[in-house]
Amino acid sequence: MAALTPISRTPVSFYVPVVAAAGAVAGLFVGTAQGASLLGVVLGAVLLAAAAFVMTQIIKVESPSRWGLVVILAIVGFFLGGIPAMIIGGAFGWFFGWFSFWLYEGRYRARVAPYLTPGQVLWHFTFRVICGAILVFLITPILVVMPLSFNAEDFFTFTPEMLRFDPEGYSLKHYRDFLTNSDWQNALKNSVQIAPMATLLSVSFGTLAAIGLSQPHVPFRRAIMAILISPMIVPLIISAAGMYFFYSRIGLQGTYIGVVLAHAALGIPFVIITVTATLVGFDNSLTRAAANMGAGPVTTFFRVQMPLILPGVISGGLFAFITSFDEVVVVLFVGSAGQKTLPWQMFTGLREQISPTILAVATILVVVSIALLTVVEVLRRRSERLRGMSPA
Amino acid sequence: MTDNTANTASDGPMLAADGTTLKSSLNRALRRQKLRALMLIAPLLIFVLLTFIAPIADMLFRSVENQIVSETLPRTTAALADWDATGDTAPPEPVFKDLYEDMFIAKERKLHTRLGSRLNYELTGVSSLFRKSGRKVEDMGEVYQDQFEDLNKFWKKGENWNVLMGTSSWLAAQNAWDKASKTAQPTLEIKPEIAALLPQTAQMFTLFAEFVQVDENDNLAKEDPWAIVYSALYDDLTAGANVAGYSGEGAAELQEAAAAVSSFETVDFTAAFTKIDKDWASVDVWRTLQVYSPEFTAGYFLNAVDMQKTIDGPEMRPENEQLYLKLFVRTLFMSLVITGSCILLGYPVGFILANLPARTANLLMILVLLPFWTSLLVRTSAWKVMLQQQGVVNDTLVWLGVVADDSRLALINNQTGTIIAMTHILLPFMILPLYSVMKTIPPSYLRAAKSLGATNWTAFWRVYFPQSVPGIGAGSILVFILSIGYYITPEIVGGTTGTFISNRIAYHISSSLNWGLAAALGAILLAVVLGLYWAYDRIVGIDNVKLGG
Numbered sequence: 001m002a003a004l005t006p007i008s009r010t011p012v013s014f015y016v017p018v019v020a021a022a023g024a025v026a027g028l029f030v031g032t033a034q035g036a037s038l039l040g041v042v043l044g045a046v047l048l049a050a051a052a053f054v055m056t057q058i059i060k061v062e063s064p065s066r067w068g069l070v071v072i073l074a075i076v077g078f079f080l081g082g083i084p085a086m087i088i089g090g091a092f093g094w095f096f097g098w099f100s101f102w103l104y105e106g107r108y109r110a111r112v113a114p115y116l117t118p119g120q121v122l123w124h125f126t127f128r129v130i131c132g133a134i135l136v137f138l139i140t141p142i143l144v145v146m147p148l149s150f151n152a153e154d155f156f157t158f159t160p161e162m163l164r165f166d167p168e169g170y171s172l173k174h175y176r177d178f179l180t181n182s183d184w185q186n187a188l189k190n191s192v193q194i195a196p197m198a199t200l201l202s203v204s205f206g207t208l209a210a211i212g213l214s215q216p217h218v219p220f221r222r223a224i225m226a227i228l229i230s231p232m233i234v235p236l237i238i239s240a241a242g243m244y245f246f247y248s249r250i251g252l253q254g255t256y257i258g259v260v261l262a263h264a265a266l267g268i269p270f271v272i273i274t275v276t277a278t279l280v281g282f283d284n285s286l287t288r289a290a291a292n293m294g295a296g297p298v299t300t301f302f303r304v305q306m307p308l309i310l311p312g313v314i315s316g317g318l319f320a321f322i323t324s325f326d327e328v329v330v331v332l333f334v335g336s337a338g339q340k341t342l343p344w345q346m347f348t349g350l351r352e353q354i355s356p357t358i359l360a361v362a363t364i365l366v367v368v369s370i371a372l373l374t375v376v377e378v379l380r381r382r383s384e385r386l387r388g389m390s391p392a
Numbered sequence: 393m394t395d396n397t398a399n400t401a402s403d404g405p406m407l408a409a410d411g412t413t414l415k416s417s418l419n420r421a422l423r424r425q426k427l428r429a430l431m432l433i434a435p436l437l438i439f440v441l442l443t444f445i446a447p448i449a450d451m452l453f454r455s456v457e458n459q460i461v462s463e464t465l466p467r468t469t470a471a472l473a474d475w476d477a478t479g480d481t482a483p484p485e486p487v488f489k490d491l492y493e494d495m496f497i498a499k500e501r502k503l504h505t506r507l508g509s510r511l512n513y514e515l516t517g518v519s520s521l522f523r524k525s526g527r528k529v530e531d532m533g534e535v536y537q538d539q540f541e542d543l544n545k546f547w548k549k550g551e552n553w554n555v556l557m558g559t560s561s562w563l564a565a566q567n568a569w570d571k572a573s574k575t576a577q578p579t580l581e582i583k584p585e586i587a588a589l590l591p592q593t594a595q596m597f598t599l600f601a602e603f604v605q606v607d608e609n610d611n612l613a614k615e616d617p618w619a620i621v622y623s624a625l626y627d628d629l630t631a632g633a634n635v636a637g638y639s640g641e642g643a644a645e646l647q648e649a650a651a652a653v654s655s656f657e658t659v660d661f662t663a664a665f666t667k668i669d670k671d672w673a674s675v676d677v678w679r680t681l682q683v684y685s686p687e688f689t690a691g692y693f694l695n696a697v698d699m700q701k702t703i704d705g706p707e708m709r710p711e712n713e714q715l716y717l718k719l720f721v722r723t724l725f726m727s728l729v730i731t732g733s734c735i736l737l738g739y740p741v742g743f744i745l746a747n748l749p750a751r752t753a754n755l756l757m758i759l760v761l762l763p764f765w766t767s768l769l770v771r772t773s774a775w776k777v778m779l780q781q782q783g784v785v786n787d788t789l790v791w792l793g794v795v796a797d798d799s800r801l802a803l804i805n806n807q808t809g810t811i812i813a814m815t816h817i818l819l820p821f822m823i824l825p826l827y828s829v830m831k832t833i834p835p836s837y838l839r840a841a842k843s844l845g846a847t848n849w850t851a852f853w854r855v856y857f858p859q860s861v862p863g864i865g866a867g868s869i870l871v872f873i874l875s876i877g878y879y880i881t882p883e884i885v886g887g888t889t890g891t892f893i894s895n896r897i898a899y900h901i902s903s904s905l906n907w908g909l910a911a912a913l914g915a916i917l918l919a920v921v922l923g924l925y926w927a928y929d930r931i932v933g934i935d936n937v938k939l940g941g
């Protein structure tokens with residue numbers, strides 16, 4: 001975005017105290033960690049205010065002064081607490097170098113509307129920091145799991161070796177365990193056998209029904225929709241209980257088919273929702289044109305309609321796949337030991353605290369979901385493009 | 393139908409190409425279209441009805457079903473219907489005799505322990521009472537068996553009984569049957585004259601024969617009858633069966649027995665049961681039996697709301713036995729807290745995503761969608777790892793000196809753990825609807841409000857916020873529905889104080905095996921969720937559910 005407001009340098013009396021305040025907060029953390037909070041606050045404020053002044057008024061060039069601060073604080077950090085503290089010190093240096101010049105040159109003002117009062121500008125940035133913190137809250141658990149899965153010890157926490165970035169502290173042993181342990185391998189095999197089958201069922205039935213539901217005149221549309229969506233709304237534990245009771249009556253409890261049917265039922269709402277959403281933008285004159293040119297209903301479906309709604313079908317299928325692949329409550333009840341899936345194995349592991357192999361599996365699953373997320377996103381864009389191409 | 397000859401457009405209705413009126417032709421086309429749509433939907437609808445709706449219906453059925461009592465103890469429950477439960481005396485002797493018969497048969501079929509554990513949910517101690525009684529009930533009738541056998545060796549042999557009771561054609565077939573042939577045994581046919589003469593004996597012997605032939609698959613010809621058959625014979629004979637008129641096989645022995653029964657030692661079933669356990673003399677057991685005799689009961693539902701069924705109607709359980717209401721309240725309360733924190737955290741993020749330039753917003757959206765797409769188990773395990781006593785959060789806090797090493801925060805296995813983890817897990821479900829609503833609010837409204845003199849707060853509260861309420865509503869209902877039925881996360885990070893009603897349902901299904909209560913708890917939860925779902929449908933419309941932006 002282009003600059004909204006012309007910027008000008010700010011007076012020393014503005015930015016040095018602000019940097020000092022930020023330095024005090026940083027000093028508070030460092031000081032508390034060293035056991036001297038008050039000293040930390042004072043030292044942090046004074047040192048960083050001085051650094052800001054020196055950088056802006058004496059050195060005056062941004063890049064070298066910022067790197068200088070990085071090096072100085074990294075060295076201080078190293079002497080205070082070894083390699084982890086050195087990295088934190090370096091990060092602090094980077095931040096304060098940037099922060100000082102950002103305030104000094106008035107760059108903070110460039111991207112906000114010119115009529116804002118200083119209070120509004122302050123709120124604008126505070127608000128962004130709050131949002132940043134919430135986004136960090138959203139992403140941290142996933143980020144913490146990844147490094148921990150390379151732990152050389154059987155702990156669920158960072159060992160001192162890991163914090164020192166000692167190669168000794170890291171290993172692939174949990175991944176090795178996942179790949180060699182027969183429990184995990186069986187679970188993986190079951191998951192891989194169940195999820196695609198369930199996906200296939202829900203996608204094939206779901207696509208047909210979604211096409212039916214998108215016709216202009218469908219009797220009882222609301223009621224049918226409510227029934228078809230219900231597996232997504234009814235709490236899983238209730239679905240699981242009902243399926244457990246009913247499937248054990250008809251002898252499907254504890255069988256592969258039972259689990260596949262249950263998972264297919266759970267995946268159907270996702271297919272219905274995504275495919276009907278795609279069909280909303282579908283131009284029905286295309287099918288009429290195809291029929292006009294002599295194509296039968298089957299040809300029309302496979303050669304005209306299907307290629308256009310394929311992105312929706314695939315993303316619905318991915319949702320159904322993820323639902324089945326991640327599902328644990330229903331399989332816990334409907335399945336037996338022979339259908340133990342990956343999430344089930346993780347669940348048992350978490351309850352009994354067996355090993356950090358769970359974290360290795362979790363990391364693999366995160367990577368898989370990133371891949372799936374990318375596919376869905378690409379498909380969504382493609383679908384939008386296709387829709388844009390078709391006459392409105 | 394229209395007259396086909398009237399084909400001029402000026403008079404008569406407008407006609408389609410095939411000669412029918414345009415109206416009926418259009419109607420037919422519409423009907424065909426409807427039918428085609430239904431045909432496309434039908435396979436899935438049937439699939440969902442069979443694999444999903446039927447199980448739910450089955451669960452609802454189980455929450456009121458109570459046939460086990462009247463099926464296992466048919467005679468007793470029938471006899472108990474007339475008993476006055478408000479008095480303080482146990483039922484009369486005939487009821488005890490019915491109980492003996494029911495119990496004997498149930499014991500042979502090994503059903504009495506099941507019934508015992510069923511009734512134990514209502515009155516503690518019934519399970520062991522039934523098990524104990526089941527063990528001893530066999531000896532009870534042997535008094536008659538011994539006396540018949542002492543009287544004449546004839547009564548000792550199963551073969552003799554078969555000759556006495558069964559028709560000759562059946563007997564021939566039974567004797568010809570070979571176990572190795574793996575075919576079904578010929579079903580017992582009672583002689584009509586015996587059935588008329590000794591009705592109770594015939595009935596008991598039929599039950600016995602069916603049990604031996606079907607349940608056990610033993611050769612009936614080689615099995616000796618149950619003691620209960622002898623007591624039935626005693627009853628028939630003392631009731632004044634006219635054995636003199638009978639002339640078939642075993643007539644002599646029958647007449648001899650008929651003459652002797654009057655001097656037989658009798659069994660006092662009331663005393664016998666009371667000797668097994670004095671609980672049989674107390675009215676509590678009998679009241680429970682009577683209250684739970686009907687085939688359908690509201691008992692499970694009453695249990696699910698901490699009430700119990702008594703002869704005076706439903707009443708609250710004593711304070712120290714109350715559990716479920718508290719659990720329901722806790723579930724609702726924690727779901728509200730989770731929904732509240734999701735609004736609190738989701739609102740700013742939704743706002744900033746909706747107001748940032750598209751490129752940046754899309755990048756930040758990934759941070760929201762990634763957790764949304766990550767396996768639930770992964771996120772739950774991450775929180776378990778982070779919140780432990782020796783976990784990452786506590787380690788960081790100790791390192792910063794915020795908490796002392798010896799007073800680490802208890803963040804897991806309590807309500808805090810459940811709330812933190814579930815807020816994180818459900819937050820995307822709040823952000824996505826908020827984002828899609830906020831995206832439609834033009835930013836110029838806020839600027840207009842400010843230029844008209846509104847303060848920041850007024851502009852937000854009076855102009856922006858009211859327009860974002862639909863997003864809050866949609867997100868809140870979604871998060872609330874999802875959270876009150878959550879099972880996995882509370883189970884792993886909730887400990888004992890942070891669990892939900894769903895954990896109790898799972899416990900009753902897999903551990904305590906009280907399926908009826910599990911079904912009743914589930915039915916109540918389902919009703920709450922469906923109510924909210926209905927509200928969601930009214931407010932947002934189920935067609936408008938969006939997935940992943």
